[in-house]
Amino acid sequence: MADSLVIVESPAKAKTIGKYLGKNYIVKASMGHVRDLPKSQLGVDIEHRYKPKYITIRGKGSVLKELREASKKVKRVYLAADPDREGEAIAWHLAHSLDLELDKPCRVVFNEITKQAVREAFKHPRKIDMDLVNAQQARRILDRLVGYGISPLLWKKVKKGLSAGRVQSVAVKLIIDREKEIRNFQPEEYWTVTAVLLAGDEPFEAKFYGYGKDKAELKSEDDVKQLLEKIKGKRFVVGEIKKSERRRNPAPPFITSSLQQEAARKLNFRAAKTMSVAQQLYEGVELGKEGSVGLITYMRTDSTRVSEVAQSEARQYIAEQFGENFVPSQPRSHKKNAGAQDAHEAIRPTSVMRTPSQVKPYLSRDQYRLYKLIWERFVASQMAPAVLDVISCEVHAGDAVFRATGSKVKFPGFMKVYVEGNDDNQKEEDKLLPPLEEGQVLKKKSIEPKQHFTQPPPRYTEARLVRTLEELGIGRPSTYAPTLETIQKRGYVTLEDKRFIPTELGEIVIELMEEFFPEILNVEFTANMEEELDHIEEGKVDWVKVLDAFYSQFRERLSVAEKEMETVEIQDEVSDETCEKCGRPMVYKFGRYGKFLACSGFPDCRNTKPILKSTGVTCPKCKQGEIVERKTKRRRTFYGCSRYPECDFVSWDQPASRPCPRCENLMVIKKKKNESTIHCTECDYQTTER
Known part of the structure; x- marks a missing residue:
């Protein structure tokens, strides 16, 4: 008979873990959080150290009843929610709901759901980390204070059903600021002149650079006419030729933000879909006779760190499949991102030996495509650099200088497996120059002038917005996807042709918040608040003091806004x-x-x-x-x-x-x-x- 109860968040995770632990353990799912702040009221006692009033989430009563009954039949209860703030809070709420003793080690965490990792984790249970719990509570209460403070104002002054969030409001402001840049953009004219030249029978292109050693810009058609007049009748002669070797290193393994960006570029996945499918791969997928297996490590992370075991396995695989010359002399490590918490490893396959082709028969189309992306990115991140031969040369036509550049992959290295995408969907191709010698006279096939106009900055895609939020220190890995979903559901922005466009409602709400709650929209203020939450997690500051420092100023702003904010009537188009x-x-x-x-x-x-x-x-x-x-x-x-x-x-x-x-x-x-x-x-x- 089982003597231990293990509680996780989902049935899929319970099934995978149960297979690894054996018959002495009962594994059940809490289906996420079991307690939260009430929806009908603020639920925070501000006068008594911001004490939260937690209630059982509607529909979770039967789940808790089942867990209580199961806990009475065993000697030990282990709480194995995800290894982050949210998971720690779920464990803490469960401990309270099941009357568990908080001073006993009942918390089990693992970064990957594999037999070895799970069994090792259960050998070293720990107490619930209250610093992590308090960091989660502080974020939840902070967002509740902002939302339940500003939202009723917006209902009265603008429109019923509106809400304001701390991180979401900054995201909307970024989108609106970009839209203003686009509206105010003044295009500037410029021209390029390309000479199509022949070295023997082989054509290649050279672009106008300038006169002599000085770079010259062609800003008008008159500039182009002057250039064409100067090179009229002139011979095109090869000048200085430079040959170099360029080494290119692979991108690091995925973190949450880069996975969302690359899945958007290469798979056309929305951020929420990427995280949903990644959660399935993490919690476990049925692989035939092998049973349920967790295919990737934890997918909410800001770290590019990789375990020595995973690196060793990857190096072995690369040597066997591609040859020793594709394995770098030393295991590859990647630079830590500024501000990264570095709590977990990078997102990688739990075993590189489970290739995408091997697991494809057991995965849905979306699961396979995302797993393949994660697998290829990780393998490439541990491979030798690519080596490119780069040739550049100048071509002289009188005083006018044209330049041509060509490159060829000498050794593919990591590019054999994976090349990082870009937001402009530009393909990288070998661009070769024919054999050239200094002093060689070339035939002119054609001269092609082209008029261009500078373009405004592009609207944010989901990938671009996630990258910007990360660079600014706004939000954390677990918040990107829900933030993007929320600002659309509120009607503050729309997604057209995969790009965010602010609505009139969004612009009105942000304008009011800029007037009355400027710090909520201040990027630096919001980023500093994220750092404060990190400091709470690290046990460096008291969570109540952080909330008090924010709320004392926010309360004054709220009082002024209630008196002075004017009613705005939005007319339907x-x-x-x-x-x-x-x-x-x-x-x-x-x-x-x-x-x-x-x-x-x-x-x-x-x-x-x-x-x-x-x-x-x-x-x-x-x-x-x-x-x-x-x-x-x-x-x-x-x-x-x-x-x-x-x-x-x-x-x-x-x-x-x-x-x-x-x-x-x-x-x-x-x-x-x-x-x-x-x-x-x-x-x-x-x-x-x-």
Whole structure:
């Protein structure tokens, strides 16, 4: 009979751990937190050292009853929630709910759910770390004070149902500030001139650099005309040639923020989806006869540190699969990020020997793609650097100097496995120069002037925003995904073409907060608060003093805002469409899934409908409607007939603007990474033309 009860957060984690511990242990799931602050009231006694009033979360009564009954039948209870502040708080709440003795070692933590790691962790249980618990409590209470202080004001002065959060407000302000930069941006004209030259029969490109040793900018068409006049009739002669060898090191293994960024770039995953799938890989996946196995280490981390055992295994794998020359002379370590807590290892596979191809049959498509990304990034991070041969040369046409650069991979190193993505989706390709000699006269094939205009800074994608929050020290690994979800659900921003755009509501709320609560939106203030929470975790400062220092000033701000904040009336934007039910004009509204149309006669008329984006293509099924772009509830784009539900035509692929030249049926655009092909839906015709 079992003599120990182990409590974790989820059934999947319970199943995996139970397999490793054996019959002497009962493993049950608490399904996350069991206690929290009440939703109906502040739940914080400010006058008595910010004492929180915790209540059992609705629906968790039956879970707690089952855990209490199970705890009475065993000698020991172990609390094995995730190894972070949130996990420590879950363990503490469980200890209180089950009347466990806090001075006894009942807390078990592990960074990876493998047989060795789990069994080793249970040999060394510890007491609940109250510094970690207090850091979590301080964050929870701090956010409650801000939210329950400012939100009622916004309900009265702006609109019912609004809320304000500490980290979320800074994220919205960053998006709004970027939008202002874009609106105020003044484009500047500039030109480039490219000479297409021939060395024998081999063409290559050289771009204008300047005159003599001085760099010159071409700011107008007149500048270009002057250049073309100067090089008219001149010979293009090869000048100085430089050859060098460049070494390129791999990116470090993933931390939470870099995983979210790279999954967005390469897999088109939202931050919340990345963390959800990573949680599944961490907690355990059924691998046939091997049973449930945790495939990756803990996924909420800011550390690039890797254990010696994992490094040794990776080096062995790399040597066997690619050769000794792909293994660096010393195990590779990566620079610690400034401000990183370094509590856990980097995100890596629990065993590099479980290759993506081996586990693919047991994983869902999303699980496989994310595991492959994590596995490849980790293996590459432990490999030898890539070596590139770089050749650059100057080409002279009179006083004008053109420059050409070429590179070739001499030794691929880590690039054999993985190359980090970039936000602009630029592909890296070998760009070779033909054999050249100083003094060699080249043939001029063409001169190509091009006009350009400077571009405004890009809007934030999820990846860019996460990176910016991390660089500024705003939030922590566990907060990025929920922050991005919250600012969209509140209607403060929308995501269009994968880029954040602030709404009028978002701009009004942030403007009011800038006037009355400037420190909440101050990046430095928010980053310093995150450091204070870290100091609480490290046992350096008292959590009550941190809260008191914040609230004493915040309370004064709140009092002023209640008296002086003016009421703002937000007028709904009227559309060109008329409600088909009552004849009133339709207006634009914002909901959790973005912008939609609603009848202006609400609440008398509750008619709503989505905003449809036309493709200009006639429906191939009914021949009457046109194909429009629609969204699923999970924001995935698909295409359907505008006459739905009368016509049920749907397609995941975007319709092409022209019919098939062979059979005149509908063609669709199929996108794969950076390439697009057009396929006929009836015959086998396809083309790469756009």
